[in-house]
Amino acid sequence: xxxxxxxxxxxxxxxxxxxxxxxxxTITDIAASLGITxxxxxxxxxxxxxxxxxxxxxxxxxxxEMGYERNVVASNLxxxxxxxxxxxxxxxxxxxxxxxxxxxxxVLNEAGFNVxxxxxxxxxxxxxxxxxxxxxxxxxxxxxxxxxxxxxSSHVREIIGxxxxxxxxxxxxxDLPGAKILGANCEGAFTATKHLISQGYKRVGTIAGYMxxxxxxxxxxxYRLALESAGIPFDSSIVFEDSIVRETGREACLKAIEAGxxxxxxxxxxxxxxxxxxxxxxxxxxxxxxxxVGTSNESFTSLMVPSLSTLGQHPxxxxxxxxxxxxxxxxxxxxxxxxxxxxQSSKRIK
Amino acid sequence: xxxxxxxxxxxxxxxxxxxxxxxxxTITDIAASLGITxxxxxxxxxxxxxxxxxxxxxxxxxxxEMGYERNVVASNLxxxxxxxxxxxxxxxxxxxxxxxxxxxxxVLNEAGFNVxxxxxxxxxxxxxxxxxxxxxxxxxxxxxxxxxxxxxSSHVREIIGxxxxxxxxxxxxxDLPGAKILGANCEGAFTATKHLISQGYKRVGTIAGYMxxxxxxxxxxxYRLALESAGIPFDSSIVFEDSIVRETGREACLKAIEAGxxxxxxxxxxxxxxxxxxxxxxxxxxxxxxxxVGTSNESFTSLMVPSLSTLGQHPxxxxxxxxxxxxxxxxxxxxxxxxxxxxQSSKRIK
DNA sequence: TTGTATGCGTTATCAG
DNA sequence: CTGATAACGCATACAA
Numbered sequence: 042x043x044x045x046x047x048x049x050x051x052x053x054x055x056x057x058x059x060x061x062x063x064x065x066x067t068i069t070d071i072a073a074s075l076g077i078t079x080x081x082x083x084x085x086x087x088x089x090x091x092x093x094x095x096x097x098x099x100x101x102x103x104x105x106e107m108g109y110e111r112n113v114v115a116s117n118l119x120x121x122x123x124x125x126x127x128x129x130x131x132x133x134x135x136x137x138x139x140x141x142x143x144x145x146x147x148v149l150n151e152a153g154f155n156v157x158x159x160x161x162x163x164x165x166x167x168x169x170x171x172x173x174x175x176x177x178x179x180x181x182x183x184x185x186x187x188x189x190x191x192x193x194s195s196h197v198r199e200i201i202g203x204x205x206x207x208x209x210x211x212x213x214x215x216d217l218p219g220a221k222i223l224g225a226n227c228e229g230a231f232t233a234t235k236h237l238i239s240q241g242y243k244r245v246g247t248i249a250g251y252m253x254x255x256x257x258x259x260x261x262x263x264y265r266l267a268l269e270s271a272g273i274p275f276d277s278s279i280v281f282e283d284s285i286v287r288e289t290g291r292e293a294c295l296k297a298i299e300a301g302x303x304x305x306x307x308x309x310x311x312x313x314x315x316x317x318x319x320x321x322x323x324x325x326x327x328x329x330x331x332x333x334v335g336t337s338n339e340s341f342t343s344l345m346v347p348s349l350s351t352l353g354q355h356p357x358x359x360x361x362x363x364x365x366x367x368x369x370x371x372x373x374x375x376x377x378x379x380x381x382x383x384x385q386s387s388k389r390i391k
Numbered sequence: 392x393x394x395x396x397x398x399x400x401x402x403x404x405x406x407x408x409x410x411x412x413x414x415x416x417t418i419t420d421i422a423a424s425l426g427i428t429x430x431x432x433x434x435x436x437x438x439x440x441x442x443x444x445x446x447x448x449x450x451x452x453x454x455x456e457m458g459y460e461r462n463v464v465a466s467n468l469x470x471x472x473x474x475x476x477x478x479x480x481x482x483x484x485x486x487x488x489x490x491x492x493x494x495x496x497x498v499l500n501e502a503g504f505n506v507x508x509x510x511x512x513x514x515x516x517x518x519x520x521x522x523x524x525x526x527x528x529x530x531x532x533x534x535x536x537x538x539x540x541x542x543x544s545s546h547v548r549e550i551i552g553x554x555x556x557x558x559x560x561x562x563x564x565x566d567l568p569g570a571k572i573l574g575a576n577c578e579g580a581f582t583a584t585k586h587l588i589s590q591g592y593k594r595v596g597t598i599a600g601y602m603x604x605x606x607x608x609x610x611x612x613x614y615r616l617a618l619e620s621a622g623i624p625f626d627s628s629i630v631f632e633d634s635i636v637r638e639t640g641r642e643a644c645l646k647a648i649e650a651g652x653x654x655x656x657x658x659x660x661x662x663x664x665x666x667x668x669x670x671x672x673x674x675x676x677x678x679x680x681x682x683x684v685g686t687s688n689e690s691f692t693s694l695m696v697p698s699l700s701t702l703g704q705h706p707x708x709x710x711x712x713x714x715x716x717x718x719x720x721x722x723x724x725x726x727x728x729x730x731x732x733x734x735q736s737s738k739r740i741k
Numbered sequence: 742t743t744g745t746a747t748g749c750g751t752t753a754t755c756a757g
Numbered sequence: 758c759t760g761a762t763a764a765c766g767c768a769t770a771c772a773a
Contacts, residue, residue, distance in 0.1 A: 067766055078744050083768055093742060113527045114473065115766035118464045118749050125507070134489035143484055146510060155524055157475070157507045160496060174505055177463045314694075344664075346696030417750055428760050433752060443758060465750035468765050745772075756761080 066107045075103055086111070117179065126367065127175035128184045129159045129168065131212075136339045137310065137356045138186065141210060144360025145184060152368055154181060161188040165196065172200040182206040182367045187214065189285065192253045206370075208363045211354075213255040220366035221374040224354045226256050229379030230263025231270075233334045233352045234306050236381060238271050240389045242304035242332045246279030246297045248290055248316065250308040260308040260336070290315025291322075298323060304332035304387070310339050313349055317386075333386040347385035354379055416457045425453055436461070467529065476717065477525035478534045479509045479518065481562075486689045487660065487706045488536065491560060494710025495534060502718055504531060515540040522550040532556040532717045537564065539635065542603045556720075558713045561704075563605040570716035571724040574704045576606050579729030580613030581620075583684045583702045584656050586731060588621050590739045592654035592682045596629030598643045598666065600658040610658040610686070640665025641672075648673060654682035654737075660689050663699055667736075683736040697735035704729055 068082040075082070077096070084092045085100035103109075117123035126149055130138040146156045157180065159171035168188045175183055183205055185197065194214035201207060207219035215221075237245045247264045250257030265275050279300050281293035290312025297305055298319065307313035313335025317327065325331050327347050335342060338353030359377050366375060418432040425432070427446070434442045435450035453459075467473035476499055480488040496506045507530065509521035518538045525533055533555055535547065544564035551557060557569035565571075587595045597614045600607030615625050629650050631643035640662025647655055648669065657663035663685025667677065675681050677697050685692060688703030709727050716725060 065766095068768095069766075079766085080745080080768075081743055083766095084743090087768080091742065096742080110523065110527050112468075112529070112766050114464060114468045114529055115749090116768075118462075118468050118751090118765090119767045119769085121749070123464065132493070133483060134486055134493055136484055136486075139484035139489050142508075143482070143510065150520075155507060155509070155528070157505060158492075159505070160493065170500075173460065174463075177460050178505070179462070179464055341691040341694045344691045345694045415750095418752095419750075429750085430752080430761080431759055433750095434759085437752080441758060446758080462750050465765090466752075468749090468767095469751045469753080471765070743773085745770105747768100747770090749767090751765090752763100753765105754761105754763085757759085 065112065066109045067112065068109070071100060071103050071107060071109055074107070075099060121179065122181055123179050124154050125157050125178060125180045126154050126182045126184060126364075127157050127159065127171075127178070127180040129161060129171050129175070130186050131161050131163050131188050133158060133160055135310075137211075137337050137354065140356035141186070141360040141363070144357035144362075145364045146360070147357075148361050148364035148368070152364075163188045163190055165190040165192075169196050169200065172197065176201060176205065180205065182208060184208045184210060184363050184367070186210050186212045187254070189251055189254075206367055208367050210359050210363050211256055215255045218372060220363070220372050221255075222359050222362045222366065223256060223259070223374060223376050224359070224379045225376050226259035226379070227263035227266070229336075229352045229381070230260040230306060230308065231267045232263075232379075232381050233336075233350075234264045234267035235271070236350075236383065237304045237306060237332050237334060237387055238267065238273070240304075240328070240332055240387055242389070244279065244300075244302045245273075245304040245306060245332075246281065246300065246302040248281045248284045248293045248297075248305055248307040248309065248312045250285055250312075251283055257308050264306055264308075284312045284315075285309040287311045287315040287318070291319045294319035295323075298325065298331075303330065305334075307333065307335045310335055310337035310342075310351075313342075313351075317345070317349070327386050328389045332389060334381075335386075338380075338382055343382075343384065350384045350387040351382050352379050353382050415462065416459045417462065418459070421450060421453050421457060421459055424457070425449060471529065472531055473529050474504050475507050475528060475530045476504050476532045476534060476714075477507050477509065477521075477528070477530040479511060479521050479525070480536050481511050481513050481538050483508060483510055485660075487561075487687050487704065490706035491536070491710040491713070494707035494712075495714045496710070497707075498711050498714035498718070502714075511538040511541075513538045513540055515542075515546065519546050519550065522547065526551060526555065530555065532558060534558045534560060534713050534717070536560050536562045537604070539601055539604075556717055558717050560709055560713050561606055565605045568722060570713070570722050571605075572709050572712045572716065573606060573609070573724060573726055574709070574729045575726050576609035576729070577613035577616070579686075579702045579731070580610040580656060580658065581617045582613075582729075582731050583686075583700075584614045584617035585621070586700075586733065587654045587656060587682050587684060587737055588617065588623070590654075590678070590682055590737055592739070594629065594650075594652045595623075595654040595656065595682075596631065596647045596650065596652040598631045598634045598640055598647075598655055598657040598659065598662045600635050600662075601633055607658050614656055614658075634662045634665075635659040637661045637665040637668070641668045644669035645673075648675065648681075653680065655684075657683065657685045660685055660687035660692075660701075663692075663701075667695070667699070677736050678739045682739060684731075685736075688730075688732055693732075693734065700734045700737040701732050702729050703732050 068079045072079045072082045085097040161168040194217050210222040213221045249261045284290050284293040294316035334350045336352045338351045342349040342351045418429045422429045422432045435447040511518040544567050560572040563571045599611045634640050634643040644666035684700045686702045688701045692699040692701045
């Protein structure tokens with residue numbers, strides 16, 4: 042026996058259907074055509090154990106028949122959280138970041154999440170805007186690799202507080218809680234620098250990146266360790282900080298040449314490219330007169346001539362790791378190995 | 392004078408606040424602390440003209456003070472549409488696509504939209520899944536560059552119908568309604584082929600891509616036109632279809648060599664890379680014995696040796712154009728010029 | 742096992 | 758110009 046309210050609703054639905062004959066079908070529609078209530082449909086579709094098997098089957102059949110699909114907006118509102126994960130990166134056209142995103146997406150999609158992506162273009166302002174937008178979407182989690190301009194983490198803490206799970210990757214604020222996915226930066230930089238030394242380069246400098254970011258701090262530490270383990274004193278005058286793009290990399294390399302370096306470990310991907318520019322300008326031959334190892338195995342590095350030796354990260358795996366950390370509710374720091382690809386730019390000894 | 396219901400609500404809010412002392416502030420909170428109703432707050436915040444200036448100011452002040460930010464999920468549900476735009480691309484780590492996304496995002500963000508990105512990995516199944524997910528989010532629009540596996544547009548038509556504005560770019564189904572952003576493919580391919588002919592190459596073939604996509608059809612037409620305008624008969628035996636990735640490009644080029652070609656216009660970005668592989672394998676010199684022009688000015692093309700001549704698109708501008716077409720409600724076809732970058736791989740005549 | 746009632750936060754419609 | 762009220766579609770506590 043139907044209640045009066047129920048019948049009213051049904052009448053309303055009929056009218057709605059006539060007026061606008063292509064609305065999305067809702068659980069109420071399914072309920073109406075099955076003579077049951079929306080709550081039961083909701084439960085059946087959610088796979089609740091508190092619904093009769095036969096009812097569930099009937100609901101599922103009808104839902105498929107009517108082409109029902111859950112309105113995730115309504116569902117998210119009701120649940121107070123969404124099935125979206127926000128990923129905030131400096132620039133998506135950097136191969137490293139786009140591959141991290143790819144890795145994260147592959148895992149998250151499997152688990153029923155969608156990914157919303159924001160670019161900061163290295164600007165702190167844009168990062169704040171993106172984080173706020175994501176919070177307003179009530180995303181289930183935020184994966185962040187912060188902008189260079191974000192010298193400290195106060196804005197992140199302020200905006201996302203502790204309500205939204207945070208997973209940081211690569212460019213990580215050490216003082217923030219939550220999971221962190223890092224490359225084995227120290228170890229990697231150690232290996233890379235060691236390799237340059239083993240090739241007979243005598244004065245190995247580094248284009249070190251930004252010390253506001255954990256990743257670069259660790260790479261510098263690895264570089265230093267390699268020197269020390271080879272009995273070479275660390276010399277801060279051939280450590281060039283704050284360079285990460287091609288142009289500043291070029292400038293840093295010019296200074297390195299002045300300072301008598303014959304090799305550079307570049308902690309950034311594009312600063313190494315700038316170093317190549319500088320060396321070409323000066324007519325210095327690679328690798329005979331000058332050795333180079335870059336970081337991040339972007340595909341252009343193997344296509345260049347001379348091909349560029351790189352300390353490769355595994356961005357896809359980092360994305361997967363970030364997604365898994367979130368899905369499993371972990372808040373630890375995970376280290377993804379790095380791998381040295383020795384190519385022409387550092388291979389002086391055959 | 393407050394109504395009874397209003398006071399109840401206020402009491403409820405107090406209790407909620409005590410129980411959970413860190414909830415997001417809502418328009419109801421603002422209304423309560425200002426002694427007005429949520430409707431007025433909503434109107435004030437929406438910039439409605441039907442609200443007193445002083446009230447608006449008071450509301451805005453209070454909102455800022457309390458750190459209010461609109462719950463977009465609720466807003467979207469109520470409005471029946473969202474401020475998200477879905478972008479569906481084969482792979483975001485393709486520089487072309489990531490730059491299109493960048494361009495679209497830059498315009499959309501200004502206009503208050505956020506971007507949700509889905510990758511299809513060239514799979515029709517994944518494309519269907521992505522389109523459905525976006526529809527379930529009630530996105531404001533979908534920007535699509537379809538997967539290679541999607542040989543026809545039936546699934547797109549079926550899923551998004553006419554409810555959601557569709558903007559297609561680059562890989563476009565001509566039979567679907569809505570805006571289309573295309574490179575000047577025919578003209579571009581004409582110029583590229585003409586250039587090869589002008590360099591003295593005698594038998595210019597093409598790695599033509601997939602004929603299910605408008606863009607490739609047009610490039611083939613441009614190629615053909617260039618031959619005809621030079622009085623060279625079109626020869627379908629040196630048109631290699633269905634190649635778009637590096638490996639298939641390599642295979643196509645091997646066939647082209649067999650068929651006596653001494654130049655290729657490659658309609659894909661990575662197929663040209665495969666062609667380089669094939670020529671290296673066979674020990675054929677570029678550009679002296681064989682000329683190559685690729686499509687899409689990916690950054691590796693200028694870093695390679697020999698550097699690769701390309702028919703460059705303007706992906707960032709294409710993204711902007713897509714966003715503008717959507718924002719202005721246009722449904723026309725827009726053509727973005729292409730530009731021939733002549734580099735070493737095709738420059739036989741100094 | 743199912744139905745009833747309510748609220749998530751916002752906005753639109755209608756009164757006043 | 759502002760207030761009351763309902764509804765967007767779904768999920769859940771509670772009742773039956």
